[in-house]
Amino acid sequence: MKNAVCYALVLSFALASAAVASGPAARSLHADDVVLTTADGSEYTEAMLDSILAEYPKSVRNAAKRIGMVWHGQQRYMSFEQLAAYCAxxxxxxxxxxxxxxxxxxxxxxxxxxxxxxxxxxxxxxxxxxxxxxxxxFDTEEDALQVVDPDKRTTEIDLYQxxxxxxxxxxxxxxxxxxxxxxxxxxxxxxxxxVIKTKKHPELGYWIxxxxxxxxxxxxxxxxxxxxxxxxxxxxxxxxxxxxxxxxxxxxxxxxxxxxxxxxxxxxxxxxxxxxxxxxxxxxxxxxxxxxxxxxxxxxxxxxxxxxxxxxxxxxxxxxxxxxxxxxxxxxxxxxxxxxxxxxxxxxxxxxxxxxNWPEVEDFDGSKKFEQWAETEDFLKSISFAFRYDGDPGVSFAFPLLVVKSVSDPIGGGWLVNRIYFKDHGLRDFSYNMLYTTSASRWIDAYFAFGWEWDDDGTHTTTHTMTETGIKMRFIMGATPLGFLSKLTDFWGVRLGVKNLGIWDWEHIGYVVEVGAGVW
Known part of the structure; x- marks a missing residue:
């Protein structure tokens, strides 16, 4: 059993790494395109900005190229009220x-x-x-927030920091x-x-x-x-x-x-x-x-x-x-x-x-934390658990492919997730499988799963390849008498499927029912 669990986790992380490596390439402009003009009329191309902002993560350099720019200027301090007005x-x-x-x-x-x-x-x-x-x-002796206003209008953000x-x-x-x-x-x-700026080229000012x-x-x-x-x-x-x-x-x-x-x-x-x-x-x-x-x-x-x-x-x-x-x-x-x-x-x-007591002010200690901030995701909303029955009672757990980050199919828009289940006496049987579903929130979806099941009969363990397909129905509990359940997860649901042990032969086929919480 321990070997089976370890094997499943290693496979999960290997697939996760492959998914990251094959992700979409970053968008890019032509190197000689003028992407920024300063107040004095100076023009900067994509290649020039890439060189100037070399210390920044690539995603920030892309953002600097006037993509999504809502403000640019020499003003170092900006009030909450001003910031909101520029971006609203x-x-x-x-x-x-x-x-x-x-x-x-x-x-x-x-x-x-x-x-x-x-x-x-x-x-x-x-x-x-x-x-x-x-x-x-860009740390200084000053606080990142200046002229603190209890009404949160004129409090200023130090754009340098x-x-x-x-x-x-x-x-x-x-x-x-x-x-x-x-x-x-x-x-x-x-x-x-x-917020982008550079120590070496202060003439560029600040841009948001x-x-x-x-x-x-x-x-x-x-x-x-x-x-x-x-x-x-x-x-x-x-x-x-x-x-x-x-x-x-x-x-x-x-x-x-x-x-x-x-x-x-x-x-x-x-x-x-x-x-x-x-x-x-x-x-x-x-x-x-x-x-x-x-x-x-x-x-x-x-x-x-x-x-x-x-x-x-x-x-x-x-x-x-x-x-x-x-x-x-x-x-x-x-x-x-x-x-x-x-x-x-x-x-x-x-x-x-x-x-x-907004805002929360926090430091980031490198490009990795900045990327994490940019891609914030509520991990708890991506975990599912359910009671399972396929002839033997058990429990099932599903979680994101990258463990703490969900992975979407770039063509069909569906989701790939890890699923494990335990069943039989003392939950001695175990399975790891990868499950694909066309969405995470529609009231009814098709799904398909492929993986392995380790069947322990008390004397030895047999490994089977398993496949499973069926439908998943989801229900929002917030507006029902069971609304208190929504504090745990937005969705509760029922899975109805057909499972087979083996790939080419249909000798060990049976129905599957899961009832539980979560989108998967």
Missing amino acids: PVLWFSPDEPLLSGAEGEEIRQPTFFPFEEAVDRPVAYYRVRTVLTDPF AAGIDLDFFFFYPSEEGLGAHKYDVESVQMKLV TCQKVTAKAHGILWYDNNLEVDRYTRFPIHVMVEEGKHASCTDKNADGHYSPGYDVNLRVNDAWGVRDVMATGSLYSGGFQAWMAKPRHKVHRVFPPLPEDSHLRDDFSVDGVYAKGNAIYELRPFPPKAEGIAYDPALERFVDKGDE
């Missing part, structure tokens, strides 16, 4: 959004302010600077309609920002680029609409707001249409997209289909308050007027939850968004 998204509503009540252009007043805050006659959005990652290479920033935006709506309708609704968009945008959907990690920014991403990033339900979805090229694999390019099979049909009260929890989303019209865009010196304003100005004919929202820091609870206890789950 454009919100794009469905023409049939119930809360608009037919409003268009400058008449739109959504999203709005929390009911316990000062009322204003314009839309309102909220920001939170969740994390500031500092680089010891900062390497990465997690910036979140929140949007409050008075209600949500459709299936599971309720009073109050808060949705969010998260951005990972990279957006590396990744995560538009949250219905509070479930696997439904996130993730966009890894590339040169075709248009800023300020446009975010489509789902009709009635208000889930957020990135619109990479700002065309008002959702294109899976383009507007969302990570976890595409699981991404929620934008499903305007949910407002009808019908449940659609399979994969996204084009008929689920309605085209957006420009009169239903709500713009951020871009600062006057933002290079992004020109693309959205008419006759010198920024966002002409459209509403512009006000930006505020996300409020303390105590204020919301005091106003109405029902607001608690909408205003409780984690640590209120």
Whole structure:
């Protein structure tokens, strides 16, 4: 048994290493392309920036080449309020959004302010600077945060020390309609920002680029609409707001249409997209289909308050007027939850968004930690366990192929995971297999598994090759009487399959049932 377990783990790590080695190549511009022009008119090509920024990880050098750049200048200190204004998204509503009540252009007043805050006659959005990652290479005697403001408006970030920033935006709506309708609704968009500068070339100043945008959907990690920014991403990033339900979805090229694999390019099979049909009260929890989303019209865009010196304003100005004919929202820091609870206890789950002592300031000690920050993943959301029965009772565990990182099929968009199970008397029989499933979040999916089973009859152990195929059904427990189970995992499910020992012969075939927690 011990040898079998060791063999399985060695195989898992070997396959994981192969997956990393065969990963997609980084995007690159032509070496002689001008990718940065400084305030004095100096031009820098890709090759020049590669040489200047040689001490940075490759992903940072790519980010420096004006890909996802939201700001560039000589200003060393930037307030939370300024940072949010330079990075904030454009919100794009469905023409049939119930809360608009037919409003268009400058008449739109959504999203709005929390009911316990000062009322204003314009839309309102909220920001939170969740994390500031500092680089010891640029360490100084000063703190990374200056002029600390309890209201979190004028607190300044020292861009000389900062390497990465997690910036979140929140949007409050008075209600949500459709299936599971309720009073109050808060949705969010998260951005990972990279701050770039160099000691050897201070004339380059500082520039802030957006590396990744995560538009949250219905509070479930696997439904996130993730966009890894590339040169075709248009800023300020446009975010489509789902009709009635208000889930957020990135619109990479700002065309008002959702294109899976383009507007969302990570976890595409699981991404929620934008499903305007949910407002009808019908449940659609399979994969996204084009008929689920309605085209957006420009009169239903709500713009951020871009600062006057933002290079992004020109693309959205008419006759010198920024966002002409459209509403512009006000930006505020996300409020303390105590204020919301005091106003109405029902607001608690909408205003409780984690640590209120933001931002967390932490150092990174090398490029590896920076990469880990850039690719943060909730490992616990990727573990599954279940009761298993295939003629003998047992337990099953599934976990990411790279143990702490999930691996997606680059062609079909499905997932490869490790699975082990123990069964029979004293759980003496053991199996390691690799399982492929077409998604991690659809309510029903096909799966296929291939591996080995070690059968211990008490006197000796027999090794069999095993295959298994069937369907996996998933259920969200949050809105049911068993909602407390969702604190452990978003999904619970049932697997129904057929297992065979051997490859060419069908002599040891039987049914399999698994019932348990987790996406796999």
